[in-house]
Amino acid sequence: MARQLQLTKFRDLSLDDPFFDSLKAGYREFPEWFSRKADEDVYAVVDDESGELSGMLYLKQEQGAISDVNPPLPERRWLKVGTLKIVGRGTKLGERVIKKILDTAISYGVDGVYVTVFELHSDLVELFKRYGFIEHGKKTTANGTEIVLIRSLTELTGNMIRDYPFIHIKGKRYWLLAIYPDYHTRLLPDSILRNESKEIVQDVSHTNTIHKVYIARLALSRMSPGDVVVFYRTNDGKGKAFYRSVVTSVCVIEEVRSRKNFADVDAFLAYTKPRSVFPEEVLRDFWVNWGRLYVAKMTYNVAFGKRTTRGHLLTEGIVSEQPRWDLRELSQKQIDQILTLGEVNARLIID
Numbered sequence: 001m002a003r004q005l006q007l008t009k010f011r012d013l014s015l016d017d018p019f020f021d022s023l024k025a026g027y028r029e030f031p032e033w034f035s036r037k038a039d040e041d042v043y044a045v046v047d048d049e050s051g052e053l054s055g056m057l058y059l060k061q062e063q064g065a066i067s068d069v070n071p072p073l074p075e076r077r078w079l080k081v082g083t084l085k086i087v088g089r090g091t092k093l094g095e096r097v098i099k100k101i102l103d104t105a106i107s108y109g110v111d112g113v114y115v116t117v118f119e120l121h122s123d124l125v126e127l128f129k130r131y132g133f134i135e136h137g138k139k140t141t142a143n144g145t146e147i148v149l150i151r152s153l154t155e156l157t158g159n160m161i162r163d164y165p166f167i168h169i170k171g172k173r174y175w176l177l178a179i180y181p182d183y184h185t186r187l188l189p190d191s192i193l194r195n196e197s198k199e200i201v202q203d204v205s206h207t208n209t210i211h212k213v214y215i216a217r218l219a220l221s222r223m224s225p226g227d228v229v230v231f232y233r234t235n236d237g238k239g240k241a242f243y244r245s246v247v248t249s250v251c252v253i254e255e256v257r258s259r260k261n262f263a264d265v266d267a268f269l270a271y272t273k274p275r276s277v278f279p280e281e282v283l284r285d286f287w288v289n290w291g292r293l294y295v296a297k298m299t300y301n302v303a304f305g306k307r308t309t310r311g312h313l314l315t316e317g318i319v320s321e322q323p324r325w326d327l328r329e330l331s332q333k334q335i336d337q338i339l340t341l342g343e344v345n346a347r348l349i350i351d
Contacts, residue, residue, distance in 0.1 A: 005045055005055070005096060011038040019053045023085060026118070027143050043100065045086065045093065054087040057097055059104055066114065069139045069148045073114060079105040081115035084124075092274070094127050096208040099190075099300070102131070102151075102165055106345055111154050116146040125149065131210075132162035156350065160226065160252055163350075164210065165301040167252055170351045173227045174335040176247070176319070177214070178326045181236040183277045184248070187212055188231060190303035191248040212251060212300050213275035215286060218327045220256050220294035227253040229298060230338055232310075232325055242311035247338060251298040259293040271295065304342030312341070 015024075015034050024030045037058070045055025060080045066073035081101060086093055105113050116139045117125055125147060129135075133149040140146075156163045185192045189207050214220070223229070231249040235241035262268040265287045272283055272295060286293060313319040318337050319330075330338070339349065 005043055005057075005093075005100060007041055008044050009038070010034060010040055010042050013042070013044060013053065013056075017053050019056070019085070019087070023083070042083075043097075054089075055093065055097070056083060056085050057100065058082040058084070059101065061108055061110065069114075069116070070137050073112075073136065073148075073150065076111040077109070079108060079110045079113045081113065084115065092208040094124070094208075095210045096189075098127065098131050099165070099210055103190075105151075105153060106165070106347060109347075111152070113151045113153070115149050117149060118144065118146050130161065131164050132157065132159075160254070160299065164299055166348055166350050167228060167250065167301055168226065168350045169228060169335070173224065174330040174332070175223060175227060175229045176232050176325055176328045176330055177229050178232045178234050179214070180234055184231070184233045186277045187214075188249045188300060188303065190300075191231070191233075193233075193246070193248075193307065209275055210299055211254065211275055212298050213272050214296045214298065215272060215276055215278065215283075216294055216296075216327075217290055217292045218294065220296045220327070221258060222327070222329075223253050223256050223296060225253055225255055228335060229253060229296075230330065230335070233307075242314070243309055245310040246307035247313070247342065248304050248307050249300065250302040250304075250339070250342075250344065251300050254297045254299060256297075257295045259287075259290075268295075271297075302342075302344050302348060304344060306341065306343045308338065308341040313338070 043057035060082045062078045062080050065075040128149050133151045136148045136150045138145050139148050229251045230247050232247050235245045268287055269283055
């Protein structure tokens with residue numbers, strides 16, 4: 001089934017939906033709280049065909065010290081993850097939700113994020129910790145005791161996963177990497193173009209995951225962990241590339257592997273299948289028929305606020321016609337210009 005993370009209002013959701021039964025059982029005040037939020041925004045995960053609700057994310061800005069947790073949180077600008085529930089289906093939707101939380105926090109300009117989670121939800125706790133959340137303390141109410149997890153957005157660790165989505169750019173190399181339109185939005189869902197159908201974005205692992213895999217015969221081994229990649233969506237054949245090819249996204253290399261790094265096809269499939277747009281039969285074909293085979297694993301950090309065309313990059317003298325744009329190294333000046341044109345939040349770029 002195709003599930004989409006949609007912004008809606010509480011009033012458009014039914015408290016009688018069985019999805020809310022566990023929340024009502026865990027939080028006795030939930031029905032009253034839900035009613036008070038009628039006109040507020042909430043993210044809902046809804047199946048496109050059946051309309052079935054299978055996820056909910058409520059985010060709230062708070063200013064000042066947070067005194068209802070022990071120890072209290074210091075006076076700062078906070079984003080609270082007020083309510084979060086996801087019905088898991090093995091499609092890494094939790095990672096997509098983490099990305100939405102952090103993207104929202106950055107856009108609001110807050111100093112940190114906090115969430116309270118009952119200890120029994122150990123998988124959720126570990127998911128938050130993977131992306132830099134740490135245990136701060138406890139929150140005790142009539143409903144029980146929850147773990148308080150916080151993520152600072154002002155104090156970074158230097159680790160690219162725990163600091164995600166921040167991009168450590170100093171001393172790195174920068175690359176322009178091409179991707180065909182057929183694969184672009186399925187791999188990079190937040191970079192969808194205005195003229196594309198939202199049906200492209202499906203509830204599958206390679207779309208939801210923060211960690212993407214790019215497979216090619218290009219010499220991806222030129223790239224190293226920490227390198228910054230700007231994705232270049234190639235021409236869709238509906239006009240000239242000058243007007244229709246665009247740069248859309250920023251990713252950061254985690255690692256690059258070649259054929260020799262996989263013991264056999266099963267190891268290759270185990271590594272690539274959950275994170276690649278290609279189905280198993282195509283991946284097997286690559287293994288059998290491609291003598292030269294490279295795999296780049298990367299984090300999906302930023303979707304550009306504005307897509308810049310190939311024509312603009314050429315006419316402004318930012319990128320030249322040659323060498324080819326399939327895999328091309330960029331200079332510090334070029335990456336700075338492209339990020340500025342893409343309206344990337346400057347806060348995300350760590351020099």
